[in-house]
Amino acid sequence: VISTLAFYVLAVVAVASGLTVIRHRNPVVGALFLVVTLGCVAGLFFLMGAQFLGVVQLLVYAGAIVVLIVFMIMLLNLPREEGMPTGKIQGTLAVVLGLLFLSFLVRAALAYRPELPGPFLAVGPEGYGKVAQVSGGLFGPYFFAFEAISLVLIVAMAGAILFAKRDL
């Protein structure tokens, strides 16, 4: 019952703050509510037992990415009016197409009925979400992908420096 309640609270808070992210005119406020949404998703990870991913989510997303975004907003000293919603036609079209797409997603989600050994949040696979399990995957079958990620990070770093350089 506690986990059911926790799920609904986290879900409502995540959606509400996500809505604020895309609606608020001041990007700083949007970034702060983005932290709330990411924290709620991390809480959902914990709820499902994926502890390692929850911690990584908090560290990397809330700790690094959002700080980078806030830093950039303050560096650019953006005016409040930045990011005015675009024209009415585009907005309504986005809402209509979005709801259509959402109905497809909900249909697909309703069709997903896996056979579970017990209540979803109570009984999980053995050792699920522990660091040992994730690292067993990372340094086992996905070792080369893991190394490729480090290459991607280096390339991204070089690219960011390249973009920010004053004269090339």
Added chain:
Amino acid sequence: MPALLASIGWEVEPTHFLILSGVLFLLGVAGVLTRRGVITMLMSIELMLNAANLALVTFSRSLPAGMPGVDPAEGQVVVFFVIALAAAEAAVGLGIVYALFRLKGSTDADLANLMKW
């Protein structure tokens, strides 16, 4: 609608997580489509990546354990990669935002028309 609600039920199932993930993804899509500020669009992209992560963790958690060829670590490894790629994307994206701001003095996405023929 009542039939839909009845089929979902009160007890939390993987379906609930998937629907929540769909809603979060849609929020991200709407943000990218309706906003003009590049930074807000970047934050919406982060929302979408998070929704995908949530769906991936839900799937990996609800896999039937002990079946041959099924590894609950796989979904989590993919989520780990997505988080790492999101960090790289944020770095490059903010670099582009900075370059755009330096060239145009604003972060309005409509001003980014340098590569128009």
